[in-house]
Amino acid sequence: MxxxxxxxxxxxxxxxxxxxxxxxxxxxxxxxxxxxxxxxxxxxxxxxxxxxxxxxxxxxxxxxxxxxxxxxxxxxxxxxxxxxxxxxxxxxxxxxxxxxxDVDPETLAxxxxxxxxxxxxxxxxxxxxxxxxxxxxxxxxxxxxxxxxxxxxxxxxxxxxxxxxxxxxxxxxxxxxxxxxxxxxxxxxxxxxxxxxxxxxxxxxxxxxxxxxxxxxxxxxxxxxxxxxxxxxxxxxxxxxxxHLDEILARRRAAVDRYLTLRRDCDYLRCLAPSASNQPAWYQFPVFADDGIDAEAVRRKMGERNIACKLIYKPVHEEVLFESLAQPGLSRAENSLNQSLCLPLFTAITEEEIDASAKALMEILSEEAGV
Ligand SMILES: Cc1ncc(COP(=O)(O)O)c(C=O)c1O
The missing domain is CATH 3.40.640.10 (Type I PLP-dependent aspartate aminotransferase-like (Major domain))
Incomplete structure (x- = not known):
């Protein structure tokens, strides 16, 4: 796969x-x-x-x-x-x-x-x-x-x-x-x-x-x-x-619900937790690895299993062109983005693809956490 x-x-x-x-x-x-x-x-x-x-x-x-x-x-x-x-x-x-x-890690805003x-x-x-x-x-x-x-x-x-x-x-x-x-x-x-x-x-x-x-x-x-x-x-x-936007959104939200159920027992991750009246569009579904986890290694190992896993974006001031914008005090944005693991998410993703992605992530995270 x-x-x-x-x-x-x-x-x-x-x-x-x-x-x-x-x-x-x-x-x-x-x-x-x-x-x-x-x-x-x-x-x-x-x-x-x-x-x-x-x-x-x-x-x-x-x-x-x-x-x-x-x-x-x-x-x-x-x-x-x-x-x-x-x-x-x-x-x-x-x-x-x-x-x-800087951003609030709970909202990414x-x-x-x-x-x-x-x-x-x-x-x-x-x-x-x-x-x-x-x-x-x-x-x-x-x-x-x-x-x-x-x-x-x-x-x-x-x-x-x-x-x-x-x-x-x-x-x-x-x-x-x-x-x-x-x-x-x-x-x-x-x-x-x-x-x-x-x-x-x-x-x-x-x-x-x-x-x-x-x-x-x-x-x-x-x-x-x-x-x-x-x-x-x-x-x-x-x-x-x-x-078809309503159908697109419904499919993406169902995929995220399934991911959330599958990651329930994992201790090394944080997910965004929207309030009941918040309905994200879920362009991406990021989970955030704890600080002790090498997120870059997790992303690489997911790739080795042919499952795409990316960070949301690099912090803008880590792009060469914008290095001059770097300053102290942006650490929460840096940490949120660099520890982010975006799992595959697209409108026609299947339950098998979601399950395989979540399973691979849990296995790799356990390896990285040394348990
Ligand atoms: C948050 C955000 N803003 C702006 C853009 C730029 O969009 P466009 O390629 O339509 O100019 C992108 C593109 O990926 C984006 O992710």
Whole structure:
């Protein structure tokens, strides 16, 4: 058995429906801004209970648009040290300074005390990452912090399609949310992104920036823009994937429930423990090895058994390009990420694959713990 870390989900009936609709796109001759883009944007606005959805080339372009709109250039942006590289590079590309904040290992989101410590009179915005599709139970504190300091709150919901907390969807908790449709994500368009917001002016700005900076009414160039559009082909694939998002989430949640049952008696691990009203999207299912365990060796030994096991991400400041952002006081992010063991998780994972992955992990952990 060779069990990958992730695999996109295109069941046969979905593939048939997509092919029929791609044919319609080609016949229509309208390759951008057509019915499929509009439908995908509506699907995301409805799901996130926001006023506007703007389909984009990637989530990173959504981050750049949100950052530029909020006027961060010359200022500082708070970013969790447990985030994706473009959460940092987008800030730099928009002319601002990323300030890394430590994370709370129970939620993988901001450590609230460090957040307070890092805010200065130059801070303009916050990128709040729902890492692995988990919305922090402390979300109200994060919202209150942003409001208290008058900071623009950007949700990076790239992992959090359909995640909910207290009946509130990811993407509706800040001033703007961005989702990624990269191949590994909960749903995919090949690659692509979506920005959601209640702010009509931001929606207009995003629509202008994705089309070379054109004014939507006059067609004049009013911003330094780019081609950040999602074309109709990808939007068509997205519409079909989004129609099945509830099924995708149900399958992933069932897989995680099974993993949680199987690891019940293991003493060397910690798992996230969502409250009853927290429904993660489970982009990944990480468990966290105790400090005494060599997590890198565990991941390697899983690989030797042909079972993929990865860390969530390296801490951003351990990437060569961002080493200058390293500083004392990010140890909880470093420890959470470096001790993370992400088990295989994808929409069509079978019970046999889950059982084999969990069994291999338990055996290797016992070896590493020397029992
Ligand atoms: C948390 C997070 N944010 C942003 C991105 C970037 O997404 P995209 O490739 O759509 O720009 C990723 C991609 O993996 C991600 O994991």
């Amino acid at each position: 060779n069990i990958p870390h992730t695999r996109p989900w295109f069941p046969e009936s979905m593939r048939r429906d997509i092919l029929a609709d791609l044919d319609k796109v080609m016949a229509s001759g309208q390759l951008m801004g057509g019915e499929f883009s509009k439908t995908l944007e509506r699907q995301y606005a409805e799901r996130t209970q926001t006023g506007f959805g703007v389909s984009l080339a990637t989530a990173t372009t959504g981050l750049q648009i949100a950052l530029r709109y909020s006027g961060v250039a010359g200022g500082e942006v708070l970013v969790p040290a447990a985030s994706f590289i473009t959460d940092v590079s987008a800030v730099q590309m928009e002319g601002a300074t990323p300030v890394l904040v 901001f450590d609230l005390e460090d957040l307070e410590r890092k805010v200065t009179d130059r801070t303009k915005a916050i990128i709040w990452v729902h890492l692995i599709g988990y919305i922090a139970e402390t979300y109200r504190d994060i919202q209150a912090f942003a409001a208290r300091h008058k900071l623009f709150l950007i949700e990076d919901a790239s992992h959090a399609h359909g995640a909910m907390i207290d009946d509130k969807p990811a993407g509706s908790l800040g001033d703007v949310g961005v989702f990624s449709f990269y191949p590994t994500k909960i749903m995919t368009t090949g690659t692509g992104g979506m920005l959601v917001t209640d702010d009509g002016a931001l929606s207009d700005f995003a629509q202008s920036l994705r089309l070379f900076g054109k004014d939507l009414k006059t067609g004049e160039i009013v911003h330094r823009g780019n081609d950040w559009f999602m074309d109709e082909f990808r939007a068509c694939i997205g519409v079909h994937q989004a129609r």
